[in-house]
Amino acid sequence: MLKALKNKTNGILNYSDYKKPGYSILYFVLVFILVVAVLTAVTPVLWLILSSFKDASELTSVPYRLFPENFSLKKIGEVWQMLDFGKYFLNTIVVAIGAVLFSVVFNGLLAYAFSIVKPKGYRIFYGLVMLSYMIPTVTAIVPLFSNIVALNMINSYAPLMLCYGANAYYLLMFKNYFDSLPPSLFEAARMDKCSKWGTFFRIVVPMSRPIIGVVAIFTMTAAWSDFLLPYLVLKDNNMMTIMVEIFNLKTTMGSVQGFGPDKLLMVLTISILPQILIFAIFQKQIMGASAAGAVKE
Amino acid sequence: MRTRYLLEDRSSFGYKLKTFLKKNWGGWLIMLPSLILFAFFVWAPLVQNIKLAFSNTRGFEAIGWAGFDNFKMIFADPLFLKALRNTFMYLLWSIVIGFFIPIILGLILSEVVHFKALFRLGIYFPSIVSGIAVVIMWSYLFDPNPGAVLNQALDAFGIPASLFLSNQKLTIPLIVLTMTWRGAGATTLIYLSALQNIDQSQYEAARMDGAGMWSRIRHVTLPHIMPTIKLLFILQVISVFQVFYEPMVMTDGGPDGASVSLLLLAYQYAFTNGQIDAGASAACSLFLSVIIILLTIIYLKVSMPKKDGDRLIDKIKARREKKNA
Numbered sequence: 001m002l003k004a005l006k007n008k009t010n011g012i013l014n015y016s017d018y019k020k021p022g023y024s025i026l027y028f029v030l031v032f033i034l035v036v037a038v039l040t041a042v043t044p045v046l047w048l049i050l051s052s053f054k055d056a057s058e059l060t061s062v063p064y065r066l067f068p069e070n071f072s073l074k075k076i077g078e079v080w081q082m083l084d085f086g087k088y089f090l091n092t093i094v095v096a097i098g099a100v101l102f103s104v105v106f107n108g109l110l111a112y113a114f115s116i117v118k119p120k121g122y123r124i125f126y127g128l129v130m131l132s133y134m135i136p137t138v139t140a141i142v143p144l145f146s147n148i149v150a151l152n153m154i155n156s157y158a159p160l161m162l163c164y165g166a167n168a169y170y171l172l173m174f175k176n177y178f179d180s181l182p183p184s185l186f187e188a189a190r191m192d193k194c195s196k197w198g199t200f201f202r203i204v205v206p207m208s209r210p211i212i213g214v215v216a217i218f219t220m221t222a223a224w225s226d227f228l229l230p231y232l233v234l235k236d237n238n239m240m241t242i243m244v245e246i247f248n249l250k251t252t253m254g255s256v257q258g259f260g261p262d263k264l265l266m267v268l269t270i271s272i273l274p275q276i277l278i279f280a281i282f283q284k285q286i287m288g289a290s291a292a293g294a295v296k297e
Numbered sequence: 298m299r300t301r302y303l304l305e306d307r308s309s310f311g312y313k314l315k316t317f318l319k320k321n322w323g324g325w326l327i328m329l330p331s332l333i334l335f336a337f338f339v340w341a342p343l344v345q346n347i348k349l350a351f352s353n354t355r356g357f358e359a360i361g362w363a364g365f366d367n368f369k370m371i372f373a374d375p376l377f378l379k380a381l382r383n384t385f386m387y388l389l390w391s392i393v394i395g396f397f398i399p400i401i402l403g404l405i406l407s408e409v410v411h412f413k414a415l416f417r418l419g420i421y422f423p424s425i426v427s428g429i430a431v432v433i434m435w436s437y438l439f440d441p442n443p444g445a446v447l448n449q450a451l452d453a454f455g456i457p458a459s460l461f462l463s464n465q466k467l468t469i470p471l472i473v474l475t476m477t478w479r480g481a482g483a484t485t486l487i488y489l490s491a492l493q494n495i496d497q498s499q500y501e502a503a504r505m506d507g508a509g510m511w512s513r514i515r516h517v518t519l520p521h522i523m524p525t526i527k528l529l530f531i532l533q534v535i536s537v538f539q540v541f542y543e544p545m546v547m548t549d550g551g552p553d554g555a556s557v558s559l560l561l562l563a564y565q566y567a568f569t570n571g572q573i574d575a576g577a578s579a580a581c582s583l584f585l586s587v588i589i590i591l592l593t594i595i596y597l598k599v600s601m602p603k604k605d606g607d608r609l610i611d612k613i614k615a616r617r618e619k620k621n622a
Contacts, residue, residue: 004410004411005410008410009497010497010500011407011408011497011500012404012407012408012500012510012513012514012517012518013408013510014500014504016504017510027408027409030405030408030409031409031411033401033402033405034402034405034406034409034416034420037402037416037419037420038415038416038419038420040478041419041420041421041422041423041478041482042419042422044423044434044435044438044478045422045423045426045434047438047446048434048437051437051446059440059444059445059446060440060442060443060444060445061444062444062449063449064444064446064449064450102334106330106331106334107331109327109328109330109331110327110328110331110332110335112327113324113327113328113331114328117323117324117327118324119320119321119322119323119324119325119327119328120317120320120321121321122324122328125328125332125335128335128340129335132335132339132340132343134589134590134593135343135586135589135590136539136586136589137338137339137342137343138539138541138560139343139346139539139560139563139582139583139585139586139589140339140342140343140345140346140582141342141564141567141582142342142346142349142357142563142567142575142578142579142582143341143342143345143346143349143357143579144338144342145357145567146356146357146358146575147337147341147342147345149357159338162334162337162338163334163338165330165331165334166331166334166335166337166338166339168339195323196323196324196327197323197327200327221425221427224427225427225428225429225430227428227429227542228541228542232568243427243429243430246429246430246433247429247433247546250433250546261437264433264437265434265437268430268433268434271427271430272426272427272430275425275426275427275430276425276426278425279422279425283418286425287417287418287421287486290421290424290483290486290487
């Protein structure tokens with residue numbers, strides 16, 4: 001274990017420091033702090049998953065037991081069927097896919113115009129986008145909601161998907177990426193009399209796969225977790241998304257026969273499993289982008 | 298065709314418009330759909346919100362100018378004053394609990410060479426769980442029942458059972474703890490990437506000068522990550538001012554308004570109190586927006602270290618130095 005320290009050349013402390021007495025103890029303290037941090041990060045979710053397999057009475061049993069007495073995967077199926085959870089899953093997937101589509105296409109196109117096409121007068125709107133980037137849209141939820149009502153879009157997925165097409169954060173991610181593409185590319189396209197749309201689909205899109213992927217993943221997780229707008233817009237229980245349904249289940253707890261806190265915990269477990277799965281697949285992109293994203297703009 | 302163009306008066310408005318459209322219509326066509334979405338989801342609501350804040354309202358409709366009546370009304374509402382105070386309490390606690398942890402973890406992560414990927418992954422993990430799920434999960438961890446998990450853990454250390462979120466003094470710190478649990482990992486990664494960009498030769502130089510660990514941290518590490526620290530501080534302030542669904546889901550602003558935030562109150566004025574008061578809601582969120590805009594202006598000042606003007610001065614200086622040399 002300490003061999004790696006002898007070869008450590010970078011950082012605040014390097015191999016020459018670790019030769020001195022006391023520093024290897026310090027290193028173990030640092031590792032210990034990280035272990036504690038990771039445990040703090042992971043344990044609550046493990047607790048959730050384990051608790052969701054318990055009975056309601058087991059949640060507060062004295063003395064406390066971390067593991068459920070009767071562990072049975074059947075409970076997933078039971079809760080799933082009891083709530084007809086498949087439909088909420090399907091609804092959420094539909095919204096998420098639509099959101100990804102609109103997010104990539106509309107933010108991408110606008111960023112393409114801001115970064116490469118630059119039609120005369122685009123700066124006005126670029127300024128407006130930046131200005132609205134400052135003010136969280138949630139502060140204007142009342143007029144947005146009344147406009148959605150006026151357009152008769154209550155109980156419709158359209159606003160929930162379309163709102164991702166107007167996202168300053170994703171737009172800037174695209175714009176930063178497009179700004180970094182070599183200008184000679186577009187010069188060549190102009191020489192070949194390639195139209196603006198042609199340039200977009202034949203040059204920009206193929207070269208932008210990484211950023212399209214990142215925005216798609218971000219939008220997907222955001223849409224999956226989205227709460228306030230879906231909660232206000234969706235009134236029909238058959239149309240609800242997972243997060244709205246979870247919130248409803250929590251607030252109506254006790255009024256539904258046989259639905260106790262243990263079952264709500266199971267619903268939570270079911271709802272976060274896809275998120276863990278997506279993270280497991282796209283771990284590198286998600287962590288890379290979230291480290292770079294905030295600093296740039 | 299040609300002659301017609303030659304005959305046209307090039308200074309006329311019609312001609313200018315024509316060439317403008319000819320050159321730019323393609324670009325504007327590309328922007329149009331996205332701009333419509335921005336107008337509908339962002340710009341129009343923000344403008345309407347300002348109008349609502351200064352209007353008498355019936356339902357969600359504005360019916361006539363009200364001047365500052367809505368603002369006078371909310372400032373007379375004890376709950377608003379509570380929300381204002383709470384919002385600053387959220388800020389204070391988020392600085393105490395949430396601000397230093399990512400810096401320290403980032404520093405340690407950049408030093409430790411074992412299981413690097415695993416530690417990074419573990420620390421980032423909470424960020425992937427959706428906000429609502431996290432918040433509901435923690436509200437069950439904070440179950441005040443003496444037989445529930447945390448109270449039994451406290452009991453093991455001989456600490457009496459806690460009411461957790463139902464204790465007015467604890468509710469905001471515990472909500473902040475939940476927010477920190479979810480957000481700290483992502484922030485840590487940002488610090489980590491800033492730390493990894495530090496020029497190693499500077500540490501080498503400090504070592505040559507006989508600088509110890511603390512002095513290396515103070516004179517090399519901290520100055521390098523200071524811009525990131527300032528930036529993330531302001532970003533944190535801005536995001537904490539918008540705290541909303543955590544108290545909404547965990548406590549619904551209670552107990553007795555002890556955790557209600559400005560944004561949550563704006564939501565409650567419009568959507569949950571028996572009668573809809575869109576004017577008060579708009580005034581409350583406009584007031585919040587103004588605070589956030591002021592903070593953002595500070596943020597922009599901090600995050601843009603050099604303006605074009607400064608760069609010009611640099612150029613002039615460089616040229617002068619060249620001449621002298």
